[in-house]
Amino acid sequence: MAGRKVAMIGGRTSTLGFKAMGVEAFVAPLPEDGPRIWNQLDLDRYAVIMVTEPVFEVLEREVPGFPPHGGLPVVLAIPAVTGSRETAAARMRERVVKAVGADLER
């Protein structure tokens, strides 16, 4: 399959370093800007879309069917510069609980 790009949605400070590395950065000055940016993305171009946790939370709330499941692109929640909010870890835990029927956190 052809090469795809990596995108990132997040605050200016969180995305700047990645932008220099060839990641296509979309700056969301506020987490609430996330849905607008998300809807403008051409999702077929990307393999991975990194989203900072504050934006991820807003997208989850406001965009139906987010995060996309089963195909590409794969959405990865990463901590913003302000630090980890454990959003991604919590989602992972929910998935495990749903599949296994028990919380395996140790």
Next chain:
Amino acid sequence: MARIQVNPNRMELLKLRKRAAIAERGHKLLKDKLDELMKQFMALVQESRRLRREMEARLADAHLIFAIARSEVITEEVEESLSVPTVDLEVEVERANIMGVRVPHFEVRMEGEFDCYSLISTPFSLDAALLNYRDLIPDLVRLAEVENNVSLLAQEIERTRRRVNALEHVLIPSLKETIVYITMKLDEMERSYRTQLMKIKSMQEEAASR
């Protein structure tokens, strides 16, 4: 348990017995599949947890070092320096297979050097900070892949479990019940036929003795 609506005859009984045997075999196979899926799933969950912990720590470090580097120059200057990246980052998407579940596999391809900026107008600590980001990207993509695998496998586990349960608690019991029903019905018919014969015989004997 709901009995299947069939005519209680020997033909149906044989058919149902065959179906029950197949259902039981399928149930065993699916259950084995579920066990193996679970094993793979647990390994993946462990890996994704480890990767995420590692990545979050490294990302926090990278942000910190970058912030320090930025504090040495004017913000606009850094932003300007980094606004035209010369690194070409692409991800090759391949298909992999975990226990029959098709999952994407990513290969990161990075070309070009990242120091697209003037070395005079930026502090050298910026180079170090950016190096951190460069090293992080393949691991972030790997983490995305592993987390995606976890969620795809979780979905498959749910689906397999539903099938196992449907076989175990619905199909197999109802087949068994129907088999019992037909057997009893056939026995009943047999008994009724025998009593009829006995009755006829006794009537004939009565008629003969008169």
